[in-house]
Amino acid sequence: TVGIHLKGSIGSFRSIDDKPGLTLSFEKFVPQQRFHGLRKFHLNNSVEDASYMNELIGSDLFQAAGVPAPRVGHAIVELNGRALGLYVLKEGFAEEFLARFFSQPEGNLYDIAREGHDVNEAMEKDFGKGPDDRSDLEAVAAAALEPDLRRRRQRLDRTLDVERFVSFMAMEILLGHRDGYCLYRNNFRVYQDVDSGRMIFFPHGMDQMFGNPRAAIQPTMNGLVARAFMEMPEGRAAYRSRCAFLITNVLNADRISQRIDQTIARLRPALNREASAALEREGAALKERVAARIIQAEQQLQQAPLELLRFESNTVNLSTGWQPVDIPEGGRLAQTNTADGKRALMIRAGPVTSASWRTKVLLPRGRYLFQGKLKTEGVERLKFGKNHGAVLKVPIAPSARSEPVLGNQAWKTLRAPFEVAESEREVELVCELRAGKGTVWFDREALCLIRVP
Incomplete structure (x- = not known):
């Protein structure tokens, strides 16, 4: 017996008689039940990603940048005898996910209560043995809202895994994750690491990436913590430095193209001719967008950072x-x-x-x-x-x-x-x-x- 939940937002939700997005929970009704070691995974219908590869590439790259991200694969789905076709299979945010990255995976994991909520607003505790009073979230929110920039940096250092957060921000923006935390306060999780006591952000919902290769690499941040970090001069410098490092060491267009080609080759035998041709076509388009984005990001980084605007008059x-x-x-x-x-x-x-x-x-x-x-x-x-x-x-x-x-x-x-x-x-x-x-x-x-x- 398995728990099945229809998933999806306004753009991706489909009814049960269409091509629904699904979450499968294996211990919903049977305690300790697992499927290949997983207690939960998602089957995304990928209606907003015709390549079926944004989540896979995004997860690979975030992990390569040192930011924890769920594993991603693919599945051919049949529901009640009806063939639904290709899906993106994504590991759920569960204890076994945390155990791959943390020695003590008992910290609090938070999800947004609804789109647009931030760490200073309503967030739901998914699980964890930490406090139930939201004091961990409140601490990082208070640090981000500190008006004195010198004290803000000190408070963020105590409450936020700054090194991982800089990489998290840089990867969201470099990959064009316009529906993520930095730009839209959506599709993210926050976890308190038991060992350090600091908060760590995880990426989620990466089906809309690489959409605009020319997108600014230093945009206005809407996420509270991202905005607070970028308001500090040393924060902006650290962000630009991290972008340069990631472009050089992680965002390699040839390696990403090889990953896309390998994925297409692996999936091709399971698809019919029409679906296989569509995957080839969309994979080629994705490779072009990835290469264009990397070039544009490099060019933008070569531009000098902003200097304080001086008013000779008003x-x-x-x-x-x-x-x-x-x-x-x-x-x-x-x-x-x-x-x-x-x-x-x-x-x-x-x-x-x-x-x-x-x-x-x-x-x-x-x-x-x-x-x-x-x-x-x-x-x-x-x-x-x-x-x-x-x-x-x-x-x-x-x-x-x-x-x-x-x-x-x-x-x-x-x-x-x-x-x-x-x-x-x-x-x-x-x-x-x-x-x-x-x-x-x-x-x-x-x-x-x-x-x-």
Whole structure:
């Protein structure tokens, strides 16, 4: 007797009569029952990864970087006599997983209660013999929220396995794990190592990787601990150094390609001709994305780190240094000249667009306005979600955004107010369009940062 649970999020969940994602628990009804030494594993339908290999490659690379990650393989699944086809088989986060990495695998293991929760919010204790009062999580959260950067580093050193965390951050970003902890506060676990008493982050849900080879290697971090670490000058330096080390010693495009080829060769005999051809095609595409990502990451690392922005007056012009992000299918981003002679950052929407131009600055403590001018033509809302239209925003706080602009709008000045509470902080500035149709132009010469007295 085995416990079976339907799994999956909004994008990957499928019903039992489709191709469901499944979790199999072997001791749910029979104590101490195991399957090849495992008490639990997942069968992922991989509907968001046509290559069926992102989880496998991700797990290999995280482990090579010194970050614990579950083992991953593949399975051909049949349910009640119905052939469901190829699945990704992934080891569950259970005691035997911890025992492979820790001499005392009795610490507390935490999972997020829901998407977007962080260590300072509701997290569920999966198991562990540690305290039930969340004091271990509260300690690392308090360290991350420490306003004094020198004391913050000291407190993080006491509560967080910093060496592993730097590698965890670097690997999430280098692999383009956009649905992970650093960027989305999703798909992660946190474990307290009994020996050191420090918290360790584990990766999870790595089916969406290598999507955008040009993605920034030093983006704005949304995860509390990641953001807190990157706000420290020595944290940013350690992160960049670790990225360089991992690119040189772990992210080897030839070795990854060989791993993909070996996996395809192993799976081919179990697949029909159509499925085998699809796997070959998607594997080749994945190899191209991996190679492109490594090249782009190397190029970005060669760029000098940011220096503290200096204000000769209260205003700094921001006409240069903008990078396109998330070019939409059926749309376009370009630096262009408008009909009335303005140099502009243009975004033309496709049917589903959340695209932007972005740049970064390193700012001292203070209050600021991100200001610019835009005009729009035929901008229409998306059919889902919120925060539609063209805006200026700063992903530092929900309130740090201008009013949205929809429809047809002549040149209009917008402002996004924000505050830097730390002694210094790396801040990303965003010119964004979320729309299902239409075009926006941001006047490059009008984009500026104003320091508020």
